Amino acid sequence: MEISSVITIARQELTVAIRNKWTIIFASAFGALVLVISYFGTMTAGEIGFQGFNRTTASLLSLALYLIPLVALMMGTQSFLNEGGDEMLYSQPISRGEVLAGKILGLFAAIMVATFVGFGIGGLIIATQADAGDFIGYPVFVALSLILSLVFLSLSILVAVACGRKAKAYGVSLLVWFFFVIFYDLLVLGGSLLFNERTANQFIFVSLFGNPVDMVRVAGLLSLRGGEIFGAAGAALLKFLGGEAQGITILVISLGVWVIVPFLISIRLLRTQDI
Amino acid sequence: MIDIRNLTKRFNGFTAVDDVSFEVRKGETFALLGPNGSGKSTILKCLAGLSQPTGGQITVNGIDALKNPRASRGSLSFLPQRVGFHDCLTAHEVLDFFCRLRNLPASRIDTVLHGSEFDFNGFSHKQVSELSGGMRQKLGLAVACLPDAPILLLDEPTVSLDPAGAIGFRHFLKALKEKEKTIVFTSHVLADVDMLADRVAVLVDGKLVALETIEALRQKTRDRHQTLEEVYLDYAKAN
Numbered sequence: 001m002e003i004s005s006v007i008t009i010a011r012q013e014l015t016v017a018i019r020n021k022w023t024i025i026f027a028s029a030f031g032a033l034v035l036v037i038s039y040f041g042t043m044t045a046g047e048i049g050f051q052g053f054n055r056t057t058a059s060l061l062s063l064a065l066y067l068i069p070l071v072a073l074m075m076g077t078q079s080f081l082n083e084g085g086d087e088m089l090y091s092q093p094i095s096r097g098e099v100l101a102g103k104i105l106g107l108f109a110a111i112m113v114a115t116f117v118g119f120g121i122g123g124l125i126i127a128t129q130a131d132a133g134d135f136i137g138y139p140v141f142v143a144l145s146l147i148l149s150l151v152f153l154s155l156s157i158l159v160a161v162a163c164g165r166k167a168k169a170y171g172v173s174l175l176v177w178f179f180f181v182i183f184y185d186l187l188v189l190g191g192s193l194l195f196n197e198r199t200a201n202q203f204i205f206v207s208l209f210g211n212p213v214d215m216v217r218v219a220g221l222l223s224l225r226g227g228e229i230f231g232a233a234g235a236a237l238l239k240f241l242g243g244e245a246q247g248i249t250i251l252v253i254s255l256g257v258w259v260i261v262p263f264l265i266s267i268r269l270l271r272t273q274d275i
Numbered sequence: 276m277i278d279i280r281n282l283t284k285r286f287n288g289f290t291a292v293d294d295v296s297f298e299v300r301k302g303e304t305f306a307l308l309g310p311n312g313s314g315k316s317t318i319l320k321c322l323a324g325l326s327q328p329t330g331g332q333i334t335v336n337g338i339d340a341l342k343n344p345r346a347s348r349g350s351l352s353f354l355p356q357r358v359g360f361h362d363c364l365t366a367h368e369v370l371d372f373f374c375r376l377r378n379l380p381a382s383r384i385d386t387v388l389h390g391s392e393f394d395f396n397g398f399s400h401k402q403v404s405e406l407s408g409g410m411r412q413k414l415g416l417a418v419a420c421l422p423d424a425p426i427l428l429l430d431e432p433t434v435s436l437d438p439a440g441a442i443g444f445r446h447f448l449k450a451l452k453e454k455e456k457t458i459v460f461t462s463h464v465l466a467d468v469d470m471l472a473d474r475v476a477v478l479v480d481g482k483l484v485a486l487e488t489i490e491a492l493r494q495k496t497r498d499r500h501q502t503l504e505e506v507y508l509d510y511a512k513a514n
Contacts, residue, residue, distance in 0.1 A: 008375040012361070019363035088358065088418060091323040092376050093349035274286075275325040 005094045006102040013079060013106020014113075022078075023114045026071055030118025033063060038126050052131035053123075053138045054224065061220045064145050065213050066181055069152040073173040075107050076156020081166040090275045097267045100161075104153050104263065111149045115142060137224040144216050144223075151212040151258045158262040161269045184211045205240045212258045219251040276301045276426060276457040277322065282331035284317050284481075291317045293481040294331075299474075301425075302455040304448070306468040309478035310511060315461040316356060318478075319428045322459070323353035336425060351426035356434065358415030362404035366414050369403065370421060377422045387420050408435040416444070427451065429460040433467060445470055465503045469493075477510045485510050 017023050038056040040048060080103060089099060119142050127135065155176060163169035188207040192200040208214050218237070222244050241247030277299040284292040292314040299305045307315040320326040321333060324344040333340040333347075340347035360369045370384045388399055398410050406414065412435040419427060432448075433441045441464075448471050451458060462468055468475055468489070475492060477485040487495075495506050 004378065005376055008372065012364075012372050015368075016361045016363055086359075087320075087323075087325060087355035088353065088360075088373070088415065089376075090325055091348060091351075091353035091355075092373065093345050094376060095345060272327065274320070274327060 001095065001098055001101065005098045006105060009089075009099060009102025010106035010109060013103050014109045017075065017079075017107060017110035018113070022075060023110045026111070026114035027118040029067075030114060031122045032118075033067075034060060034119055034122025035125060037063070038122070038130065050126055050130035052134050053126060053136075054134040056126060057137045057141045058221075058224055061141055061144075061217065061224070064141070065148070065217055068145050068148045069181060069213060070177050072107075072111065072149040072152035073156045073159070073177055074170075075111070076104075076153045077160050077166070077169045077173050079103055079107055080157055080160035081164075081169055087275055096270045100157055100263065100266055100270065104150075104157060107153050108146075108150055111153070112146060115146055115149070119145075140223040141220055144220050147252065147255050147259075148212060148216045151255055154259045154262040154266075157266045158269075161266045161273070164273075180211055180213045185214065201236055205237055208237075209254050212255055215251045215255055215258075219248050219255075222248055222251075276303070276336060277305075277459065278332075278334040279318070279322075280332040280334075282318065282321060282333065283329045284314070284321060284326060285329045290481050292321070292328075295478070295481070295483045296331075297476055297483065297486055299457055299459055301457055302452075303473045304452055304458040304460070304471050306472035306475045307459065307461045307478060308465075308468060308475050308507060309461075312480075313478040314481040315478055316430050317481075319353065319430050319459065319461060323351065323428055324348050325353075350424060351428055352419040352422055352424040353428045354415050354419040354430060354432055356430040358411055358418075360403045360411070360414065363402060365400050365402050366406065366417075367399040369414060370399070370417060373418045373421055379422060383421055383423070387417050409437050409440050412436055413440065416447070426457045427459070429458065431461055431463070433462065433464055441467075465507060469503055477507065479511050 034056065037059045038050045041051050041055060041059050086099075090096065119138075123135070123138055156173060159172045159176060160169045163172050188204060188211075191207075192203050194200075195203055208218060222238075238244060238247055241250055279298070280296050282292055282295045283290070291312075295314070295318065307318060309315050317326060321328050322335065322340065324340060324347060328341065335347040336350035338347045338350065364372070367384065370387070371381070374381060374383055398406060398414070401410075403411065403414070412432070416429075416432065419429070433444050436444055445467065448458065448460075452471070458471075460467075460471075472489050474486065474488050476483055477487075492503065492506060495501070496503055499506065501509075
């Protein structure tokens with residue numbers, strides 16, 4: 001794989017994502033989300049005003065787990081199925097793997113820009129308005145959001161390559177989003193009812209690795225509040241993962257697998273396809 | 276320069292190209308002629324490495340295009356029937372992108388924009404969204420010319436061009452012929468074929484039904500007192 005070709009394609013993807021306003025829209029949405037959650041987060045308790053980082057980040061994490069996968073899937077599908085535009089690109093003396101790697105890298109850079117600008121400006125405002133002492137979880141949350149976006153970008157390539165047509169790919173992307181964000185947990189909980197308590201716990205722990213959204217959720221909560229947030233089940237989970245730090249490391253490595261495997265399958269599929 | 280042996284391409288049971296063999300010599304301008312769905316574009320796509328043949332062999336500039344598609348693509352430039360670039364990029368940025376992909380010096384952009392008989396000027400700093408269909412086609416041609424590759428594959432190159440653009444394109448192709456480029460193009464416009472091609476392959480339903488020099492075709496028009504269109508239609512009907 002020639003890195004110069006990958007960088008050239010990535011640069012163009014980033015330029016296109018910025019000029020098409022995707023990046024600006026998502027940066028604005030992320031920034032607004034941070035400020036709204038921080039300012040109105042305690043409204044139900046009769047208070048209004050900026051909260052500290054810890055509480056804001058915990059609330060943000062829940063919302064980001066819905067939003068980031070959707071953003072990545074939509075951006076990926078839009079980019080990979082640029083109808084009518086890819087014949088010239090694929091007829092150049094470059095490999096199809098380089099094209100895919102360049103596209104995913106460029107889109108990831110665009111999401112990084114949106115994330116840093118949106119969450120960065122939001123974070124700066126919170127830092128000046130509220131208690132900035134507990135900010136450590138915030139950059140970890142941003143990093144986890146980026147990893148989650150990379151996983152779903154990789155899945156979006158797979159969907160786009162497997163579907164071939166834009167309308168079908170958008171439909172399948174929504175199904176993928178629905179499956180991982182909503183349906184998977186229901187499926188696991190339902191499945192766990194079939195087993196005794198010990199087997200059900202093991203089933204739930206193992207099933208954690210089948211859903212990148214759940215992995216980011218657990219890694220985020222571990223980094224924010226430690227294992228105690230999960231109660232007795234969490235203690236067993238931490239024992240299963242080997243402690244907080246080791247648990248986060250295992251989860252991040254597993255998320256890496258979720259990036260690499262769909263990407264490699266996409267390359268394999270694309271190699272045998274007609275453009 | 277190009278050698279195609281027993282090329283076959285099937286899509287879901289449909290045979291788009293059926294056991295086609297021909298060769299194109301260095302410096303030759305070769306036209307693929309045939310009705311819609313006759314397999315012309317599929318052959319070009321197989322040559323450009325965009326379609327995987329079901330069977331057969333393709334050699335491009337001495338390189339086995341099926342075993343080493345990347346090296347084979349390095350010897351050629353392909354202009355597809357539908358060119359599509361990102362609307363938000365300028366024509367110059369599109370050229371710069373393809374220039375970088377081919378590791379060409381940036382000076383190639385100016386050479387292509389200013390050095391040819393084909394008028395690429397006047398739109399290099401316009402965004403693709405502002406370009407008409409014909410201008411996009413010109414931009415596609417500009418991209419195809421960037422690497423100065425020895426082989427050019429052009430799929431319906433005049434399809435979106437206005438009459439002035441089509442005339443400009445013919446001049447441009449003649450200039451390339453003088454530079455001894457090997458050119459394979461598909462066209463429905465028999466005037467283009469008559470004016471530019473050295474040899475013509477006629478395809479019907481994926482089969483090669485005739486492989487003639489343009490002189491032999493012209494002779495037939497004289498012998499039969501027919502136009503080129505009528506000779507071509509006779510081939511199509513006979514198969």
